[in-house]
Amino acid sequence: MIWEIKLLALILVIVCAIAAINAKDLLSAAVIFGIYSFMMCVQWLAMGAVDVAFTEAAIGAGISTALMLAAIFRTSRRTKD
Amino acid sequence: MKKTALLAVILTGALLILSMENFPSWGDVQSPASLHLSRHFIEKSYEQTLTPNLVTAVLGDYRGFDTMLETVVVFTAALACFLVIRLPRDVCTPGLFYYRHTRTGLVVRKHDACELPGENPTFERVDSDWPPHDVVVVSTCRMVIPFIQLFGLYVVAHGHYSPGGGFQGGVIFAASYVLLAVSHDLRTLVHRLNERVTHLLSAAGVLLFFGVGLFGMAMGLNFLDYGALEGVLGMSLASGHSLGILLVEIGVGMTVTAALVIIFKLLSSRGTVTEGL
Amino acid sequence: MEDFLTQLTSKYNFWAYIVLMMVGLYAMIAKGNLIKKLIGLSIFQTAIMLFYVAIGSKAGATIPILRDHTLKGVIDFVEYINPLPHVLMLTAIVVSVATLGVALALVLRVYDVHQTLEEDEILEKIKNP
Amino acid sequence: MYSIYSIQPFLAVAAPLAAVPGILSSRSPNIREAWSFAAALLLLGLVACMVPAVVAGHTYTWVVANVLPGAPIAFRVDAFGMLFALVASSLWVVTTLYSIGYMRSKNEHAQTRFFGYFAVSIFCAVGVAFSANLLTMYLFYELLSFSTYPLVAHHQNEESRKAGRKYLGFIVGTSIGLVLPAMVAVHHFMGTLDFAAGGIPLGAIDPTTMTVLLCLLLFGFAKAALMPVHVWLPAAMVAPTPVSSLLHAVAVVKVGAFCIMRVVTDVFGVETLSALHLNDVVTGAAAVTMLAASLIALSQDGLKRRLAFSTIGQLSYIVLGAGLVTAAGLTGGMLHIAMHAFGKITLFFCAGAIYVATGEKYISRLNGIGYRMPWTMTAFLIGSLSIIGIPPTGGFLSKWYLLNGCIDTGQWLLALTLLASSLLNAAYFLPIVYRAWFCTPDQAQHAGPMREAPLACIVPPLITATITVILFFYPYPFLNLARLAAN
Amino acid sequence: MEQMTDTVRVVRTGEPVKVKPRRYDALISFVLRFLMLFVTWLILSGMFDAFHVSLGVACSAFVTWLSADIFPPEVRRFRKLRSLWLLTLYVPWLVWEIAKCNIRMLFLAFDPKLNDKIAPRIVTFKTGLRNELALTFLANSITMTPGTITVSIDERGYVSVHAFDEVSAAGLPGDMEKKIKAIFEEA
Amino acid sequence: MIETLVIFLCCAGMLLFLGGMIGILRLPDAYTRLHMAGMLDTLGLLILLLGLVLYGFLHAPMSLLVQFKILLLWGFVLVTSPTATHAMVDAGVRAGLTPWVQPDAKRRRK
Amino acid sequence: MHDVVLTILPLLFGSFLAILAGWTRSALVYPLGVVALALSTGFCVKLLLGVLSTGTATYLLGGWSPPWGIVFVIDTFSAGMMLLISGSALLTYLAFRAEIIEGFAEKTAAFVALLLLTVAGHMGIVATGDLFNLYVLIEVAALSGYALLGYGSGRAPLASLNYLCVGSVGASLYLLGVGYLYILTGTLNMADLAQIMLAAPVTASLHGAVAVILFGLWVKMALFPFHGWLPGAYAMSSPVAAALLAPLTTKVMVYVVIRLLIGVIPGAAIPEALPDVAMLLGTAAIFAGSLMAYRQIDQRRMIAYILVAEVGYMVGGMFIGNRTAMTGAMLHIFADALMTLTLFLALGSIARQRGEMVLANMRGLFRTMPFTMAAFVLGAMSMIGVPPLFGFFSKWYLLSGALESGQYLFMVGLLVSSLVNVVLFFRIFETAFFDEPGESVRDIEHWSRVTPLAVAAVLLIVAGLSSGLIVDRLIAGIIPASLI
Amino acid sequence: MESFILYLGIVLMGIMVLPLYRAVVGPTTLDRLMGMNAIGSKTVALIVIIGLVFDRVDMFVDIALAYAMLNFIAVLAASRYLHKRGRRDTAS
Structure with missing residues (x-):
């Protein structure tokens, strides 16, 4: 029914994933990982998994990113790859 | 390394793709996955638990033990963070204290802590990192935080009827506290929810869940059988289950909130719980 | 070719999750930075969740929240998406965030000890302290 | 011929072990050695009181635990086991006495430890003797290896540790590497590990496998020191003399030989072996070892080393006896366990006594020592005679039976080897005696008046020497048991 | 941490008006x-x-x-109805302002010579508002109207604004401050 | 009538979104991009949501409460979006990110 | 009837209470742990007796019947496992009383709570009859385990982080496999699944599902190429955590695999090549573990590598595919857990007195800590495989099973590893026995540490002597008759 | 009309690619953050649209609301990071 949205979201998810692991510094990686979670959330919504999407929005976008930022804040932003 | 990794990954991926050969195709209504268990859940769960949100019904009731363990996992994570990175109290006292003059933004550094005068202090204690004060962010967040908290509670309470539940609500509630810490400073958060409270709260949440389970045992049923709530307040069996789910969700919410706040506090302050992100 | 195409269209979600999973796995193996590894781990876990949610999908069905629940009537299972995988994945997401929290705590400790997050540098430091 | 289900075997086995806490917790050496003695006498008594029934042809059995299907941990006292237990337990009494003298006069360190492990070793040796199946035997065999290790490395210096490592490496290596799989295989094929007179019925296992298994077990019990796996024995000579005597005369090597004998008679079965001509493997290995060890012994200057190679040679007699698969041969082999034990222990005691009194270890420096230590050297002479097999010593009897066995089966070559070996025995022992009595002492210390070792070191070799002679005239308990077992 | 001393320096600038708390x-x-x-x-x-x-x-x-x-x-501050009334008037006005400027921005976005038409700069002005909520209102209003973003408001009332081009920069602080002042009844 | 309005509002919202995003791509530095992203996005979202609320009038299942909820969302975005933009710009300035200046303006200053 | 769940509940309850107590009355924390573990052990005994007399026990959690709700299914073997887990945890807890109370200062409550949780998790893994619940329990056990292992200075956090990465991947792969099975059968309940799978067509996907599950569990149990985390995690962490987790984690994972193999996955569903691969990996694990153990200087690390080899034993044993070998693998779970427990308890006591566990630090231990060393010797002998200790009998079954199926390489591996163990342990014995302890050494052997250790060591003998009984009563009954 | 909504969603999805580009390519962290924020605001709209497509918008609005909140929090947290650490990072 809404497979176009799903497909697009899927592509964006994969792009985000690849970008997140190739980001040149960790702050960017964390931010892109946040976007990844957003996209994943959209993907799940499009699949009709509202509860999962809700959780992912709360976790992935909010808390995970905040935790990761906190960790990076307390360590270092530098990454070699 | 990278090439080996790539090779391994591609091989594994190819194998996994090959093994999907016999999967029912996408969205097949007659696939075993949507027939056996799920059919029962969809068709029976409302009359058994009076909960229109099937996910909540299954999560809170049929697979209540899973959910309890999931709560325990969060609880564990908080304890784990505490055990791993919390520094001893005597190490946490900073050597220098910073005070900002609230009218001018000047910052004063002192070697020992000052008593701040009562109601409307001229000076306020600030982090060593970032003395400037951002009026906009602070007052916007003050405005927004109560609504976020309310929303969190709403999500917990309405898990039966709409997406959400204890976990999501708890996370949102915790997020409001994260916002508090981010917009003000960590000290404000710690002042509001100190370590003792968060730990007790996280344990209390799991205990509430556990207590509902034990209540079932006390009434001669199995552990976590919410059927034991039947008759409390003159309820029917199904609404007993519904109430059980609600209680359980509240417990989950408490634990999740407290645990995430604990984790955030510890991570952002590297275990000192004084200054943070 | 025809066969392949039908496979592709009927299962592209499954394939996509594998691609994602492999991205995560690759990050875990090949990346030397500990936080990158954790990001890889998270991606890996999300990919599996995506797979599960894909299991639950049903053509033409709506979200698993009963529509007019006050009306007593026969509920047709074809109308609603399978809720069970969603339940499982809720739990899995919680587990993954808990794991992430603990992992980050450990990363902080590692950084305290070795003053770097790069695996090769840490190994170097262990070898020649 | 019936089986008595009684706890007696278990008690006998446990007796030495019971002394261990006492030994370890004793405050003064006297109490400690009293414990040792008490346990030794108790053991001897317990063993002895089973003798009549066993001689009458009965067996004692006692199951400790059902651990594996068809292979419980169980004790069974039959004639052969009784023979060995009798030797071990009676010699323990003597050795204890000797050790007291030796250790005290040498002022050895860690004597408590020494006596403790000594007791454990005897426990294991009796355990092997009384075991009812291969598993139990293996159990005690392994325990023996480990409990003698601290004794071998008693001196704690680099040399003794090296020896200890070598000892353990060979013994445990072979037992785990060879015996264990063989045992598993036997259990796999037969479903049981019990010692039964018939052994493996003919045709139950194909001959190739049989050969492999036999080899595994033959060389796996490395304590018997068949030729390629004998290396540990000379190395282990660094241990204190009581240990060597125990090792070489009683507990360790005899256990190895005993095990091989057991395996041949009660696991494979005499008939099966002879039907498949597998006994040739056994006799071949034994014959080679016999000659080679004797030849090597000729060239050794260290007294204990020469004795050690002599032991290697003598052990092969026992194995040879097992391989002969005739009643006479088996009787000879079994009897040799006892006869060699008494003879060899005498020799070791003497070597120890010499060392205690003079500190000499090398044969070339023993010129004229007979005048200084006449009693010791007399005992030494008797001991050597027994080993060579000259009447009136016990050694003659066992060799006689062995020779008979060879001739019975018409294996003249073996008989010749046996004789040659005996001649070699004479060739390496008699020169020592010759030196002691007939060479002028070139060392000042050997000259002069008689200065014997302490009494506790003299009496035991004299006792054992006496017994050696007595056994020639009255070999009956041993001979009867051996005959009973051989039939 | 620009200015740090070990002694406390008190700088007297406009003290906030003390409002006596009332009973209820x-x-x-x-x-x-x-x-x-x-x-x-x-x-x-x-x-x-x-x-x-x-x-x-x-x-x-x-x-x-x-x-x-x-x-x-x-x-x-919202006890008097006038404030509320002014607030309700203010919102549509703001929306209209936003809409107006947004359209300008929209055209700019599609303009082929985009980079020539902009002239980003940071301008600073002083505001008389003291109240935190009022300041927030002001800052958010400035940010909402396209072309200007509040960068910071410091304790002495200096507002620095990042302006998109000259037109936007010129309009500062504009009517906005007055209106907000009126709402919050600041003198 | 309402239908046309819905379509108009939605299209306007989309156009604003598109403009904002194009601006994001084309503008030279982070600050100027933030102008586009922050402003056009917010307004676009608001208009789009308004359109969707109106669309709700056409459809029964979207009760009045849902429309209120969307309005709540609307209000929330209105409050938080400028704050977020402000926080980002502030962060950039404090992090020492130098703003882009017109090349000719630079020349003139020289 | 409630016995089944009552074995786990005290632990969970205790951990929550420990936290409450930790912030109000901290003196109560340690006793609470003792009570919880003792209660749990008590119920385990009761459960074991009950299961022995009445057969497999089932408990419906939440009162929902099997395919819909979650069930606990306890057969004789799992009852034994549960007793083993709670008992060994209790012994560890008692033995390390001083460390737990003093070593963690204000974190004692958190430590105790995590300890109880990890034990509860492991017991739950054994008890549960639901595939997904198993995953959650694995995570409960693992997450608290990471924390326990990661607590400590120096390299402990890194090792634990490593473990976390590998462990999470393993668990996730397991989850993926469960997803595969779910998509094919539509159920998560083990018994239900077993029935459906018997009837289901054998397809590539089914094979894939089984392979992924087993692969994930292999990763989790530190089978050879994935063993990297184990030595670090057990050698770097605090001795309490190591002594607690070393006997449990890998063994419990092995248990899961065995349970799946004998109770859930029909033989046809296992890909043909998988047993061969498993045998290969198992044998490789034995060789590699022994080899690497030989090269270690730190003694805890050495034992950790021996553990890697032991995992190889068990994996080899269960994939040989005959009854004897399966019995061996199952028996070896018990044996390995007990001996590891003994060794780690002893090493913990020694480490407390001597500090770093290098060979040079072990001089003269036999003289200064005779009881501890006696127990250590028993543990080591069991590892070597000396009868009548427990380790011998499991090894016997394994050897016997390997012989039956002609897996000679595996046999050689077992023997070689035993021999290597001899070398390894006698290296320690030599130093500890013959070298003089330094002048400054003042070792103390307190009864409170020796008693649990002695219990563990004596258990090695007792269990060895009653191994026939264990096989008859606990194991033989649940191996399906189809396995010859 | 329904298909209009659907197409609206698809176009929205398409528009999202642009900020994603910004977020992935950068060059500064601020750009990424901005990209995140922009994607967030579009997603909020998209969620409501998906809700309309499913005809269950009452269930989706909650998520949109939560989404907006958490997006705000994440952006604020990230910019707070830059506040505190940005200067040090750019200096080094």
Whole structure:
């Protein structure tokens, strides 16, 4: 029914994933990982998994990113790859 | 390394793709996955638990033990963070204290802590990192935080009827506290929810869940059988289950909130719980 | 070719999750930075969740929240998406965030000890302290 | 011929072990050695009181635990086991006495430890003797290896540790590497590990496998020191003399030989072996070892080393006896366990006594020592005679039976080897005696008046020497048991 | 941490007007906050049976209690209806301003010579507003109107604004400050 | 009538979104991009949501409460979006990110 | 009837209470742990007796019947496992009383709570009859385990982080496999699944599902190429955590695999090549573990590598595919757990007195800590495989099973590893026995540490002597008759 | 009309690619953050649209609301990071 949205979201998810692991510094990686979670959330919504999407929005976008930022804040932003 | 990794990954991926050969195709209504268990859940769960949100019904009731363990996992994570990175109290006292003059933004550094005068202090204690004060962010967040908290509670309470539940609500509630810490400073958060409270709260949440389970045992049923709530307040069996789910969700919410706040506090302050992100 | 195409269209979600999973796995193996590894781990876990949610999908069905629940009537299972995988994945997401929290705590400790997050540098430091 | 289900075997086995806490917790050496003695006498008594029934042809059995299907941990006292237990337990009494003298006069360190492990070793040796199946035997065999290790490395210096490592490496290596799989295989094929007179019925296992298994077990019990796996024995000579005597005369090597004998008679079965001509493997290995060890012994200057190679040679007699698969041969082999034990222990005691009194270890420096230590050297002479097999010593009897066995089966070559070996025995022992009595002492210390070792070191070799002679005239308990077992 | 000393330096600039707290301020503030939250709850919940409404009352009261010192304690300022009226007037005006400027921005976005037409700069001006809520209002309004973003407001009232081009920069602080001043009744 | 309005509002919202995003791509530095992203996005979202609320009038299942909820969302975005933009710009300035200046303006200053 | 769940509940309850107590009355924390573990052990005994007399026990959690709700299914073997887990945890807890109370200062409550949780998790893994619940329990056990292992200075956090990464991947792969099975059968309940799978067509996907599950569990149990985390995690962490987790984690994972193999996955569903691969990996694990153990200087690390080899034993044993070998693998779970427990308890006591566990630090231990060393010797002998200790019998079954199926390489591996163990342990014995302790050494042997250790060591003998009984009563009954 | 909504969603999805580009390519962290924020605001709209497509918008609005909140929090947290650490990072 809404497979176009799903497909697009899927592509964006994969792009985000690849970008997140190739980001040149960790702050960017964390931010892109946040976007990844957003996209994943959209993907799940499009699949009709509202509860999962809700959780992912709360976790992935909010808390995970905040935790990761906190960790990076307390360590270092530098990454070699 | 990278090439080996790539090779391994591609091989594994190819194998996994090959093994999907016999999967029912996408969205097949007659696939075993949507027939056996799920059919029962969809068709029976409302009359058994009076909960229109099937996910909540299954999560809170049929697979209540899973959910309890999931709560325990969060609880564990908080304890784990505490055990791993919390520094001893005597190490946490900073050597220098910073005070900002609230009218001018000047910052004063002192070697020992000052008593701040009562109601409307001229000076306020600030982090060593970032003395400037951002009026906009602070007052916007003050405005927004109560609504976020309310929303969190709403999500917990309405898990039966709409997406959400204890976990999501708890996370949102915790997020409001994260916002508090981010917009003000960590000290404000710690002042509001100190370590003792968060730990007790996280344990209390799991205990509430556990207590509902034990209540079932006390009434001669199995552990976590919410059927034991039947008759409390003159309820029917199904609404007993519904109430059980609600209680359980509240417990989950408490634990999740407290645990995430604990984790955030510890991570952002590297275990000192004084200054943070 | 025809066969392949039908496979592709009927299962592209499954394939996509594998691609994602492999991205995560690759990050875990090949990346030397500990936080990158954790990001890889998270991606890996999300990919599996995506797979599960894909299991639950049903053509033409709506979200698993009963529509007019006050009306007593026969509920047709074809109308609603399978809720069970969603339940499982809720739990899995919680587990993954808990794991992430603990992992980050450990990363902080590692950084305290070795003053770097790069695996090769840490190994170097262990070898020649 | 019936089986008595009684706890007696278990008690006998446990007796030495019971002394261990006492030994370890004793405050003064006297109490400690009293414990040792008490346990030794108790053991001897317990063993002895089973003798009549066993001689009458009965067996004692006692199951400790059902651990594996068809292979419980169980004790069974039959004639052969009784023979060995009798030797071990009676010699323990003597050795204890000797050790007291030796250790005290040498002022050895860690004597408590020494006596403790000594007791454990005897426990294991009796355990092997009384075991009812291969598993139990293996159990005690392994325990023996480990409990003698601290004794071998008693001196704690680099040399003794090296020896200890070598000892353990060979013994445990072979037992785990060879015996264990063989045992598993036997259990796999037969479903049981019990010692039964018939052994493996003919045709139950194909001959190739049989050969492999036999080899595994033959060389796996490395304590018997068949030729390629004998290396540990000379190395282990660094241990204190009581240990060597125990090792070489009683507990360790005899256990190895005993095990091989057991395996041949009660696991494979005499008939099966002879039907498949597998006994040739056994006799071949034994014959080679016999000659080679004797030849090597000729060239050794260290007294204990020469004795050690002599032991290697003598052990092969026992194995040879097992391989002969005739009643006479088996009787000879079994009897040799006892006869060699008494003879060899005498020799070791003497070597120890010499060392205690003079500190000499090398044969070339023993010129004229007979005048200084006449009693010791007399005992030494008797001991050597027994080993060579000259009447009136016990050694003659066992060799006689062995020779008979060879001739019975018409294996003249073996008989010749046996004789040659005996001649070699004479060739390496008699020169020592010759030196002691007939060479002028070139060392000042050997000259002069008689200065014997302490009494506790003299009496035991004299006792054992006496017994050696007595056994020639009255070999009956041993001979009867051996005959009973051989039939 | 630009200015750091070990002694306390007190700089006297415009002290905030001290408003004497009135008797029922705390209670009124509580009730008002509670009502706001409760209305929000009702909108969110959409269920009006006794159970859920009582749940709502409990939750709203709980959050009110929790956020007693978080919620901006500025109730007093909205006691006069005039403020509220001005506020309601202000919002459409702001929306209109936003819409106007947005359209300009929209055209700019599609303009082929985009980079020539912009002239980003940071301008600073001083505002007379002292009240935190008012300052926030001002800052957010400035940010909302395209072309200008508040960078920072410091304690002495200097607002620095990042302006998109000259036109936007010229319009600062404009009517906005006056209107907000009027709303918050600052002298 | 309402239908046309819905379509108009939605299209306007989309156009604003598109403009904002194009601006994001084309503008030279982070600050100027933030102008586009922050402003056009917010307004676009608001208009789009308004359109969707109106669309709700056409459809029964979207009760009035849902529309209120969307309005709540609307209000929330209105409050938080400028704050977020402000926080980002502030962060950039404090992090020492130098703003882009017109090349000719630079020349003139020289 | 409630016995089944009552074995786990005290632990969970205890951990929550420990936290409450930790912030109010901290003196109560340690006793609470003792009570919880003792209660749990008590119920385990009761459960074991009950299961022995009445057969497999089932408990419906939440009162929902099997395919819909979650069930606990306890057969004789799992009852034994549960007793083993709670008992060994109790012994560890008692033995390390001083460390737990003093070593963690204000974190004692958190430590105790995590300890109880990890034990509860492991017991739950054994008890549960639901595939997904198993995953959650694995995570409960693992997450608290990471924390326990990661607590400590120096390299402990890194090792634990490593473990976390590998462990999470393993668990996730397991989850993926469960997803595969779910998509094919539509159920998560083990018994239900077993029935459906018997009837289901054998397809590539089914094979894939089984392979992924087993692969994930292999990763989790530190089978050879994935063993990297184990030595670090057990050698770097605090001795309490190591002594607690070393006997449990890998063994419990092995248990899961065995349970799946004998109770859930029909033989046809296992890909043909998988047993061969498993045998290969198992044998490789034995060789590699022994080899690497040989090269270690730190003694805890050495034992950790021996553990890697032991995992190889068990994996080899269960994939040989005959009854004897399966019995061996199952028996070896018990044996390995007990001996590891003994060794780690002893090493913990020694480490407390001597500090770093290098060979040079072990001089003269036999003289200064005779009881501890006696227990250590028993543990080591069991590892070597000396009868009548427990380790011998499991090894016997394994050897016997390997012989039956002609897996000679595996046999050689077992023997070689035993021999290597001899070398390894006698290296320690030599130093500890013959070298003089330094002048400054003042070792103390307190009864409170020796008693649990002695219990563990004596258990090695007792269990060895009653191994026939264990096989008959606990194991033989649940191996399906189809396995010859 | 329904298909209009659907197409609206698809176009929205398409528009999202642009900020994603910004977020992935950068060059500064601020750009990424901005990209995140922009994607967030679009997603909020998209969620409501998906809700309309499913005809269950009452269930989706909650998520949109939560989404907006958490997006705000994440952006604020990230910018707070830059506040505190940005200067040090750019200096080094």
